[in-house]
Every structure is written in structure tokens, then in C-alpha cells.
Amino acid sequence: MKTAHLLKTNNIVAGYDKKIIIDGINMTIPINKISVIIGANACGKSTLLKTLSRLIQPVSGEIVLGEKKLTDIPPKQLARVLGLLPQSPVAPEGITVADLVGRGRFPYQSFFKGLGKKDYEAVEEALEIMGITNLANHSVDQLSGGQRQRVWIAMALAQQTDILLLDEPTTFLDISYQVEILDLLTDLNRNRGTTIVMVLHDINLSARYADYLFALRKGKLIAEGTPSDIITEELIKQVFDLDCQVIRDPVSDSPFIVPKGRHHVSC
Structure with missing residues (x-):
């Protein structure tokens, strides 16, 4: 198993072109676990992931990796500990x-x-x-x-790397490929101890594969914890503006979201 590096944020604020996207987020990434960041479109998930990887510099606050501020770590040294797979990369x-x-x-x-x-x-x-x-x-x-x-x-x-950040690794894939990719990442986590942080759109896949969830709304972290602890009908309404029923997944025994009706989901 790899040497564990703790990744955490202290009240970070970040965005683009003077527009604040994520505002005052404090989070500690569980070591050697799979964490998933969930939230509606445009609520700051990808911005948060890019800030964690130093692609975006925070307006304020700090990110700490191990015992060092992220800004104090040389690029090649950082790249040996923390890797990022961005959304829709081009070869x-x-x-x-x-x-x-x-x-x-x-x-x-x-x-x-x-x-x-x-x-x-x-x-x-x-x-x-x-x-x-x-x-x-x-x-x-x-x-x-x-x-x-x-x-x-x-x-x-x-x-x-010890830590792997993935921005929507299953986007545009058929459901069979989505499950295949997530199974492979789970094997990687279990066999090599790699700390994985993902942004996923599918709430049910997030609940099934995550050890830990971070829920965002309008750039703020409003809930965190294990899927069984935080996935409730009230949270899904708050995060996705969706009326639903939460039942147990018959395969994984994780929370499973059943929408009650059609809704336009916005952040």
C-alpha cells in the first residue's frame, strides 16, 4: 500500500475571471478511500477538483497536502503524489x-x-x-x-500517485462501460490503496461506489459523510431540487434514488 498523504482544504474560495464559484469550503479527503463529489450542474464540482489539483489558484484559503501547503510543493514533486484526469481530455x-x-x-x-x-x-x-x-x-x-x-x-x-482525481470519468459512456470503469477504479483503490476523488453525475452510481460523499450546492459544501449517512430525500431535494424516494439498492445495499416525477434540475 502507498504512503498515505492527507489532502485537505482550509476555507478555500476560487473561481474564474473574478467570479466566485466555490466559496469557503473546508474538507478533508479520507485517506485510501473513494470519495465522490456530487451536486447539480454548474455548482462548482469541477472547479473544486481543479483547485485541489492546483490547476486553479484559490482566491483565498489554502490547500494542504501532507504537511505542506500545495503552493509550496514543486510541480514534479506534486505530480508524483497527486494526479488529475480532467474531463474530456484530448489525445x-x-x-x-x-x-x-x-x-x-x-x-x-x-x-x-x-x-x-x-x-x-x-x-x-x-x-x-x-x-x-x-x-x-x-x-x-x-x-x-x-x-x-x-x-x-x-x-x-x-x-x-498516492492520490488520483478524476473529473467525470464515466461521462458519455454507456452504462455497461460506466460500471466497468468504476469497478476497475474500485479494484485499484482496494488493491493499491490509492486515494480516489471523483466527480460523478449519476447519484445512484455515486452512492454505490463511494466510501464517502461531498455534496455541493451553489459553490458551498452542504453535507459530507458516507452514502448511508447523508443520502436522504431532504438532501436530494436541497441539492438537486428533485422530489424522490430513497430505498436500498438490492445489489449493493447502498441508498438508491427513485424520482417521484419530472423535474428541471438546476443549481
């Missing part, structure tokens, strides 16, 4: 699967050296974990959506 035209996954080894390379033995071993392991070893020499352009998403996750795995 260079014509690149092969193995070459794209190999780019996850950037934090370990010097300017004058290419991939070494440890790098190739890390790439091979990532391909094997994601079940795409047979696709190593294929062009990423030729793959299905589900296969491409496996490749992107493999690239993040090759980075061999």
Missing part, C-alpha cells in the same frame, strides 16, 4: 496507446533522458490493470469511447 493525433500511457511518467524523467526500465514497467503494469495490454500499439484515434477512457486512466495510473 495528440495518431499517438499510440503505449505512448500516451508513457506520458504519465513525465514526473520521473529528467530533461535529457527518455523512458527507462522502471518507466516501461510502470506503463506495462498500468496497461495490465486496465486490461488494455493488447491495445498497446493501436492508435488512440481508433478506439471506442470506453477503450479511450481506459487508456486515459492507465496514463494516470502510470504516474503512480
Whole structure:
């Protein structure tokens, strides 16, 4: 199991072009667990994830990784501990699967050296974990959506970080691929102890796969805890403006949301 690094925020405020998107969030990411950030569209989920990864600098507040402020950690050192898979990444035209996954080894390379033995071993392991070893020499352009998403996750795995942030890793995938990807991430978490933080749209998949949930509304953290502890009809109404009934998932025994009627969901 990896060395555990605690990731937490202290009253962070962040946004774009002087517009505040997330406002005063305090959160501590559970170590070696799967956490999912939930909330309606445009409520700040992706902004929060980008701020956690240092793609966005907070207007105020601070993020702490281990015993250091995120701003005090050199980029390559940070990239060895914390990895980010953004929403809908774009691969260079014509690149092969193995070459794209190999780019996850950037934090370990010097300017004058290419991939070494440890790098190739890390790439091979990532391909094997994601079940795409047979696709190593294929062009990423030729793959299905589900296969491409496996490749992107493999690239993040090759980075061999303690913490992995994923922004909607199942978006635009059929339900079978969604479950497949989430099962693979669960195996990664259980087998390697990787701390995983995801943004997911599907509340029932979030409740099924998450050890811990963070619920946002209009840029504020309004609830956190295990799915069984916080998923209630009142919370779903507050977060998604949706009237529902909460029952137990017959397969996972996690909370399962059954909408009572059609609603326009907005943040």
C-alpha cells in the first residue's frame, strides 16, 4: 500500500475571471478511500477538483497536502503524489496507446533522458490493470469511447500517485462501460490503496461506489459523510431540487434514488 498523504482544504474560495464559484469550503479527503463529489450542474464540482489539483489558484484559503501547503510543493514533486484526469481530455493525433500511457511518467524523467526500465514497467503494469495490454500499439484515434477512457486512466495510473482525481470519468459512456470503469477504479483503490476523488453525475452510481460523499450546492459544501449517512430525500431535494424516494439498492445495499416525477434540475 502507498504512503498515505492527507489532502485537505482550509476555507478555500476560487473561481474564474473574478467570479466566485466555490466559496469557503473546508474538507478533508479520507485517506485510501473513494470519495465522490456530487451536486447539480454548474455548482462548482469541477472547479473544486481543479483547485485541489492546483490547476486553479484559490482566491483565498489554502490547500494542504501532507504537511505542506500545495503552493509550496514543486510541480514534479506534486505530480508524483497527486494526479488529475480532467474531463474530456484530448489525445495528440495518431499517438499510440503505449505512448500516451508513457506520458504519465513525465514526473520521473529528467530533461535529457527518455523512458527507462522502471518507466516501461510502470506503463506495462498500468496497461495490465486496465486490461488494455493488447491495445498497446493501436492508435488512440481508433478506439471506442470506453477503450479511450481506459487508456486515459492507465496514463494516470502510470504516474503512480498516492492520490488520483478524476473529473467525470464515466461521462458519455454507456452504462455497461460506466460500471466497468468504476469497478476497475474500485479494484485499484482496494488493491493499491490509492486515494480516489471523483466527480460523478449519476447519484445512484455515486452512492454505490463511494466510501464517502461531498455534496455541493451553489459553490458551498452542504453535507459530507458516507452514502448511508447523508443520502436522504431532504438532501436530494436541497441539492438537486428533485422530489424522490430513497430505498436500498438490492445489489449493493447502498441508498438508491427513485424520482417521484419530472423535474428541471438546476443549481
